[in-house]
Amino acid sequence: MCSGTARAGTLESSDCLVTVGPGSGVTLEYTGGNFFLFRRRTQAIVNEILEARAVENAFVSIQDQGALEPTLRARVETALDRAFRKKGDV
Amino acid sequence: MKGARRSMLYIPGNNPGMIQHAPVFGADSILLDLEDAVSTGEKDAARLLVAHFLKVMDFGALEVTVRVNGADTEWFEADLEAIVPCGPYAVRVPKCNGPKDVQKADAVIKRLEKEHGMDEGSVMIHAMIETALGVENAFALASCSPRVDALTLGGQDLTADLGVPKTREGAELFYARSRVVIAAKAAGIASFDTVWADIGDNEGLLEETRKVTGLGFTGKAAIHPGQIEWIHEAFRPAREDIRKAERVVAAADEAKRMGRGVVAVDGRMVDAPVVKRARRLLDLAALYLCETEDPS
Numbered sequence: 607m608c609s610g611t612a613r614a615g616t617l618e619s620s621d622c623l624v625t626v627g628p629g630s631g632v633t634l635e636y637t638g639g640n641f642f643l644f645r646r647r648t649q650a651i652v653n654e655i656l657e658a659r660a661v662e663n664a665f666v667s668i669q670d671q672g673a674l675e676p677t678l679r680a681r682v683e684t685a686l687d688r689a690f691r692k693k694g695d696v
Numbered sequence: 697m698k699g700a701r702r703s704m705l706y707i708p709g710n711n712p713g714m715i716q717h718a719p720v721f722g723a724d725s726i727l728l729d730l731e732d733a734v735s736t737g738e739k740d741a742a743r744l745l746v747a748h749f750l751k752v753m754d755f756g757a758l759e760v761t762v763r764v765n766g767a768d769t770e771w772f773e774a775d776l777e778a779i780v781p782c783g784p785y786a787v788r789v790p791k792c793n794g795p796k797d798v799q800k801a802d803a804v805i806k807r808l809e810k811e812h813g814m815d816e817g818s819v820m821i822h823a824m825i826e827t828a829l830g831v832e833n834a835f836a837l838a839s840c841s842p843r844v845d846a847l848t849l850g851g852q853d854l855t856a857d858l859g860v861p862k863t864r865e866g867a868e869l870f871y872a873r874s875r876v877v878i879a880a881k882a883a884g885i886a887s888f889d890t891v892w893a894d895i896g897d898n899e900g901l902l903e904e905t906r907k908v909t910g911l912g913f914t915g916k917a918a919i920h921p922g923q924i925e926w927i928h929e930a931f932r933p934a935r936e937d938i939r940k941a942e943r944v945v946a947a948a949d950e951a952k953r954m955g956r957g958v959v960a961v962d963g964r965m966v967d968a969p970v971v972k973r974a975r976r977l978l979d980l981a982a983l984y985l986c987e988t989e990d991p992s
Contacts, residue, residue: 614741620713676748677712684741 612688615673615681622673624681626689629665632656638670648678655682664689700724700983701759701846701915703927704888708733709742709762715749718758721921722928725759730775731766731790739771743778750782761822763788767797773804780808786820786845791853793829795840802841817843822888826850827857831872834879847880848917849873851890862893864900866907877912889916898926905930931980938981941974948974 611627622638636648652666666682673681705723707714709730718726728749734742746762762784764775768791779787789801798821805819821843825831831854838847851869855862862868873889880887889908892901905916905927916927933941943961948971951959959966 618711618713620716673712674716676752677716677745680712680741680745680748684744687740687744 610689612685612691614684614688615677617669617671620672620674620677622671622678622681623669624685625665625667626682626685627665629663631663632661633665635665635667636670637668638672640670640672644670647675651675651678652682655679655686659686659690661686661690700980701886701888702931702983703918703924704761704915705918705921705924706733706891709746710734710738712745712749715745716753719756721924723758723918723921723924724915725761725785726755727761727763727788727917728784729763730771730779731763739765743771743775747778747782750779750784759785761786761788763790763824764801766791767800772801776801776804776808780805780819781812781814783814784819786822788822788824788848790824790850791826791830792823792833792837793827794833795836798823798837798840798844802843805843819843820845822846822848824848824850825872825876826853828854830854831875834875835882838879838883838885844883844885846886846888846914847876848888849876849890852893854890864894864897866904873908873911873913880914881912886914887912889913891917891919892923893919895920895922898923901926902930928983932984933977933981937977941977941981944971944974945978 611625613623613625615621615623617623634649634652636645638644648668648670656664668678701724703723704725704727705718705721706727706729707718709728715728728746730739730742730746750760762779764779764787765771767789776787787801787805789797792798801821805821806816809816809818821841823837823844825834825837825847830837834847838844849869849872851862854872855868858868860868869890877887892904894900901923908916909930918924918927944966947959947961947966951957959971
């Protein structure tokens, strides 16, 4: 169970800032200069990561500053790790 | 020259922009840093970021080493667990005081290689010497595991341990540098000198790199892409040395064809170590696209 809100990444170029928090179902909020180019890629990656972790309820926000796929994956996974730590750690 | 290792560029492990551009900076090798370049609260993020890049990015001819956090830290094992399965060329273990530090990493890497179906011994170790005790144990560190592929000197931490300032001239590091080079040569491995911290003083970097090249270091660390060309310049062989090396190699090859064991060049007898050094110098010269044939 997602016990709080957590962030990973930055707003620097080539990075992205990912925020994960409690939600009902899965909601992805994706913003960035390349929204139209990468929204499907981003949605697919987020879905894949959440499914692999059996996360059914979470709010995920991604502010994309031109992150490549490995960066996006790393930041989403880090934010999830942080959000799903025991209460009080996030 | 296969496996050139003149320069090793430090890249902060939590900086995706720097990591994705690593191949274009022109360094011979890079060090993705999970230790000093990453704040305590970002260790988890950097570890995952470096691991994901190692899995999918083609670094080309770049030799990629990852500096993990020290064997005495809470992050050490988690770093190795995440990084080793991704198959970097080497893992750099900081603050090695003695063989135990290297052997601790060796044991974890060995287990991970087995668990992930990797060839045993495929991930090397760079032992970083940053304390007086580490300097005293230099050869033991260099020879305690076949994985140890290089010794590296950490000048900032070492001078702090010695309680002396790190000066531009570097006299305070002369003994440690000599000790590290001799230990590495004796063990048949590479040696990397410490960083030049003043990124605005490239003449100082060139001067220092020439000094450490003269001592026998095989490479030097860079903390900024702009330092790479200066390090490479310091390793560039002199034209007259290239000409002489060509004559030595040509004479040695001719003697071999003729079945003679003794070679004379410019009126002097040349033995096997000189020929070996000449071949190495020509390999190095080839990196600079030098014109090695006499136009006359």
